[in-house]
Amino acid sequence: MKFVLANDHGGIDLEPVVKEKLEDLGHEVIHVGTFDKNSCDYSDFAVKACEKIKAGEADFGVLICGTGLGMSISANKIKGIRAACVSEPFSAKMSRAHNNANILCLGARVIGSELCKMIVEEFATTDFEGDRHQRRIDKISKIEENN
Ligand code: RB5
16 A cells, blocks of 8 residues: 655654554555654645545555644545544554544654554554445535535
């Protein structure tokens, strides 16, 4: 699978941890920035990453900011994006299994490297279960259409 990875300055320290974990799991990673610790706006990088998914250039994304919150709020404004902000492995797994999340959002000021690796592994190795969960995803898509 292809993963697009984006972070702001608050998420920059966790980016190499995520990249290495995804590559260890056999995935291709495209990093769209930011590349230094200068203050920047998370929404700009959330959009860059989501554009890669919308264009079919990536299957999934991981967005990292200080808390994961700004990235997830931004990404979820974009049609077709289901971004889950999580800080433990169970929710990471369920975000794929039940919510068919296509983006994982992480907070570099919330979790440490080892927990991060466990979260990324659950997200990257869990399939969507479909069935009744697809009906619920379809209803989310209708909310997008109607608002
Ligand atoms: C940047 O200081 C911080 O606000 C940002 O990384 C993120 O945590 C926002 O949700």
